[in-house]
Amino acid sequence: MSSSPNRFSGLPAKRSTSLADVASLAGVSTGTVSRALTRPDMISEATRERVLAAVERLGYVANGAARALAMRRTMSVGAVVPRFGGSSFPTMIQALEATLAEQGYTLLLAAPEHRQSNELAILRTMLERGVDAVALLSSDHPRDVFAMLGNSRTPFVMMWAQESVEGACIGFDEPAAAALLVDHLAELGHRRIGFIGGLTADNERARRRFQGLLRALARRGLELLEEATIETDYGFQQGFDAMGMLLGRRVKLDAVVCGNDYLAAGALSALDRAGVDVPGSLSVASFNDNDFAPFLHPPLTTVRLPIREIGEQAGRYLLARLHDRPPVPMGPLPIELIRRSSTGPKVDINRGRTSAA
Amino acid sequence: MSSSPNRFSGLPAKRSTSLADVASLAGVSTGTVSRALTRPDMISEATRERVLAAVERLGYVANGAARALAMRRTMSVGAVVPRFGGSSFPTMIQALEATLAEQGYTLLLAAPEHRQSNELAILRTMLERGVDAVALLSSDHPRDVFAMLGNSRTPFVMMWAQESVEGACIGFDEPAAAALLVDHLAELGHRRIGFIGGLTADNERARRRFQGLLRALARRGLELLEEATIETDYGFQQGFDAMGMLLGRRVKLDAVVCGNDYLAAGALSALDRAGVDVPGSLSVASFNDNDFAPFLHPPLTTVRLPIREIGEQAGRYLLARLHDRPPVPMGPLPIELIRRSSTGPKVDINRGRTSAA
DNA sequence: TTGTATGCGTTATCAG
DNA sequence: CTGATAACGCATACAA
Numbered sequence: 001m002s003s004s005p006n007r008f009s010g011l012p013a014k015r016s017t018s019l020a021d022v023a024s025l026a027g028v029s030t031g032t033v034s035r036a037l038t039r040p041d042m043i044s045e046a047t048r049e050r051v052l053a054a055v056e057r058l059g060y061v062a063n064g065a066a067r068a069l070a071m072r073r074t075m076s077v078g079a080v081v082p083r084f085g086g087s088s089f090p091t092m093i094q095a096l097e098a099t100l101a102e103q104g105y106t107l108l109l110a111a112p113e114h115r116q117s118n119e120l121a122i123l124r125t126m127l128e129r130g131v132d133a134v135a136l137l138s139s140d141h142p143r144d145v146f147a148m149l150g151n152s153r154t155p156f157v158m159m160w161a162q163e164s165v166e167g168a169c170i171g172f173d174e175p176a177a178a179a180l181l182v183d184h185l186a187e188l189g190h191r192r193i194g195f196i197g198g199l200t201a202d203n204e205r206a207r208r209r210f211q212g213l214l215r216a217l218a219r220r221g222l223e224l225l226e227e228a229t230i231e232t233d234y235g236f237q238q239g240f241d242a243m244g245m246l247l248g249r250r251v252k253l254d255a256v257v258c259g260n261d262y263l264a265a266g267a268l269s270a271l272d273r274a275g276v277d278v279p280g281s282l283s284v285a286s287f288n289d290n291d292f293a294p295f296l297h298p299p300l301t302t303v304r305l306p307i308r309e310i311g312e313q314a315g316r317y318l319l320a321r322l323h324d325r326p327p328v329p330m331g332p333l334p335i336e337l338i339r340r341s342s343t344g345p346k347v348d349i350n351r352g353r354t355s356a357a
Numbered sequence: 358m359s360s361s362p363n364r365f366s367g368l369p370a371k372r373s374t375s376l377a378d379v380a381s382l383a384g385v386s387t388g389t390v391s392r393a394l395t396r397p398d399m400i401s402e403a404t405r406e407r408v409l410a411a412v413e414r415l416g417y418v419a420n421g422a423a424r425a426l427a428m429r430r431t432m433s434v435g436a437v438v439p440r441f442g443g444s445s446f447p448t449m450i451q452a453l454e455a456t457l458a459e460q461g462y463t464l465l466l467a468a469p470e471h472r473q474s475n476e477l478a479i480l481r482t483m484l485e486r487g488v489d490a491v492a493l494l495s496s497d498h499p500r501d502v503f504a505m506l507g508n509s510r511t512p513f514v515m516m517w518a519q520e521s522v523e524g525a526c527i528g529f530d531e532p533a534a535a536a537l538l539v540d541h542l543a544e545l546g547h548r549r550i551g552f553i554g555g556l557t558a559d560n561e562r563a564r565r566r567f568q569g570l571l572r573a574l575a576r577r578g579l580e581l582l583e584e585a586t587i588e589t590d591y592g593f594q595q596g597f598d599a600m601g602m603l604l605g606r607r608v609k610l611d612a613v614v615c616g617n618d619y620l621a622a623g624a625l626s627a628l629d630r631a632g633v634d635v636p637g638s639l640s641v642a643s644f645n646d647n648d649f650a651p652f653l654h655p656p657l658t659t660v661r662l663p664i665r666e667i668g669e670q671a672g673r674y675l676l677a678r679l680h681d682r683p684p685v686p687m688g689p690l691p692i693e694l695i696r697r698s699s700t701g702p703k704v705d706i707n708r709g710r711t712s713a714a
Numbered sequence: 715t716t717g718t719a720t721g722c723g724t725t726a727t728c729a730g
Numbered sequence: 731c732t733g734a735t736a737a738c739g740c741a742t743a744c745a746a
Contacts, residue, residue: 016509018739029717034741044715059508064485065431066739068422069722076486090447094468101469106482109466111451112458125463128421129433151416152373236652262649269654292619295593297626297654375723386733391725401731423723426738 017058026054037062068130076106077133077318078126080119087234088260088289089137092159092311096135099315105132105322120144127152133318138204139164155321159314160205160307170313172333174205175212177303180337181257181285182216184301190254190283193217194228196242196267197259206231206259209287213257227251234259234289239266247274255283261293261302268296279340288338299340306333374415383411394419425487433463434490434675435483437476444591445617445646446494449516449668453492456672462489462679477501484509490675495561496521512678516671517562517664527670529690531562532569534660537694538614538642539573541658547611547640550574551585553599553624554616563588566616566644584608591616591646596623604631612640618650618659625653636697645695656697663690 023030028047036043036051043051054060068074077100081089089111097107108131110122123145126134134154136145139161146166149156161169185193195213198206217223228251232238239262246256247270258264264286271278278284284300286293293302313330320327380387385404393400393408400408411417425431434457438446454464465488467479480502483491491511493502496518503523506513518526542550552570555563574580585608589595596619603613604627615621621643628635635641641657643650650659670687677684 030740031718031742032716042715059505061481061484061505061509063426063487063739065422065425065487067485067741069420069426070741072722074422074486087447090444090468097468106486107466107468109464111454111464124418127418128424129431129463130420130422148416148418152418236649240652265649266652269652272654292593292622295597295623295626297629377723387724388734389732399731420723424725427725429738
């Protein structure tokens with residue numbers, strides 16, 4: 001019953017072909033096979049081909065666990081990233097993955113739904129899996145996390161974070177981004193400014209964004225209207241609801257800044273629903289985590305944030321550490337203000353094409 | 358120079374504490390330590406505590422490679438997912454990860470930027486890493502992929518796919534979703550219908566979506582306007598451009614269906630830019646991969662697709678296989694039409710609150 | 715260039 | 731309940 005090949009093969013039967021199998025088929029030793037596969041230049045053309053043929057014939061796939069055990073390295077780095085779905089993290093992670101892949105490293109990812117809950121447990125699992133390095137999100141983690149990292153001598157980096165005594169951080173100047181937005185609004189003559197932002201309590205990035213905003217405003221003798229400041233989870237619905245609340249309070253406002261593009265999209269939707277003229281009677285600006293703020297309607301001013309670049313830099317940093325090289329110095333990550341008019345090429349419905357006369 | 362503890366510790370020095378260290382500190386054998394950690398009930402209270410204390414004191418973390426080698430299983434499943442960033446995949450993956458985590462499984466993820474390119478290589482890497490099972494996206498893969506999977510006797514599942522002789526598929530009824538949209542538009546009396554969809558050539562899902570649309574239309578004696586049908590990459594900019602092209606062609610249209618919400622967002626933006634009254638003079642409907650179509654402006658009719666559910670079901674299926682149980686039967690995944698009015702609660706700017714009188 | 719033998723850190727088997 | 735000891739599959743120093 002359980003000997004049929006195509007049966008539900010749980011654990012017991014998983015003895016797949018090994019180096020030894022290949023070796024005997026090729027009529028050489030295991031050592032030779034191993035070298036033929038990982039150091040082709042150390043072996044004669046003839047035997048190498050025999051080995052490769054045997055490998056092919058058997059469909060041999062190396063056992064990573066054994067290899068890792070013998071080599072004391074796994075060629076993989078772990079990343080623990082909370083609340084993964086629907087955010088800008090995928091972009092960052094993919095950049096990280098791509099950068100690591102250039103040097104043959106694989107990314108082992110954990111994306112726990114509930115934050116903090118068991119970050120240490122997750123990290124432990126990763127170390128047990130044998131990751132050579134670790135990428136963390138932000139820099140606020142329990143002491144145990146850093147302790148375990150240090151104890152295991154595993155290189156690590158904190159992404160989307162500013163500075164930390166605990167280790168290296170890759171991030172961008174969030175206050176500078178806030179300043180860009182504030183300057184823009186101020187230049188438009190706006191003075192009564194509201195804010196719909198992320199929850200600062202458990203989100204270091206939202207916190208820095210918020211404080212950057214406050215400081216930029218202060219430099220111009222302005223401040224956030226307290227009754228027009230709302231903290232909420234990042235999300236369309238949340239943005240919609242928050243803007244609804246703001247409107248309900250009937251505060252006089254010149255402009256509203258949104259903590260990210262999800263909030264902005266929801267807020268714009270609520271404004272439209274309420275018949276508010278944007279930007280005629282109210283300007284909206286936004287941080288652009290997810291690269292779609294430039295395409296929202298009505299067009300709004302936004303700052304493009306170097307999310308992808310964080311992933312890349314983090315990857316480079318880790319690779320440097322892994323190769324026992326001093327970390328490469330890295331310049332500041334680029335931040336760019338995108339003004340509201342840059343939605344795309346104009347299309348005139350009355351004339352047909354755009355380019356022709 | 359290289360003996361300092363806090364130096365760039367590449368590979369050589371990574372001999373961290375092992376079971377043996379713990380054993381000698383606790384004055385027991387390695388076997389005892391192993392059991393104390395993984396089978397607490399097989400050991401006396403007293404020694405277990407001694408062991409745990411030693412573990413704590415040394416900050417011991419198990420070596421997963423060695424464990425995997427000995428146990429012949431890694432408690433992890435791999436997933437290979439192309440074009441990961443900015444799509445609805447994160448949602449699906451997170452659901453998969455969460456489901457697997459319930460049983461202690463870890464998700465090893467590969468998210469290659471370029472599709473097909475080297476799917477086999479990626480799979481090989483995963484198998485080498487020692488994954489116990491694999492989740493694939495869609496069902497169109499090179500033969501080698503299935504061959505390798507079969508050869509290694511690794512349970513696997515195809516997500517977001519319909520049917521395949523190669524193995525199990527988890528997906529939803531894409532044509533049914535298309536039919537919902539078509540029925541809705543037809544009920545509104547629309548007959549001249551266009552489509553801005555994903556590239557069918559290299560995207561099985563886009564293909565099924567497109568064909569489902571054609572059939573649903575045919576059942577009602579309708580067809581897609583050829584000159585109002587555009588294939589493009591999923592994306593805001595692409596949707597914007599595509600709608601621009603459509604407008605440029607000056608085709609008479611009652612409605613346009615968008616292949617996903619990114620395209621829809623771009624299309625709506627282009628329509629607004631062109632001053633087209635939506636839905637007054639043109640209806641827009643959309644497949645909703647990313648859960649934000651319901652929040653777009655102007656509100657459009659959309660079908661909510663069970664993306665998250667795919668991840669969950671795939672996880673359950675894999676777990677069943679991993680535990681050597683027959684796969685659990687699963688009902689059809691839910692699809693829901695969301696009509697354009699359901700953007701959210703209404704907000705009356707003139708009255709303050711919504712709920713009070 | 716190739717074969718041999720040892721070690722990698724755990725789990726599992728089998729006595730005690 | 732606990733202690734030896736043999737796998738696990740591969741890489742590598744060493745010998746040939």
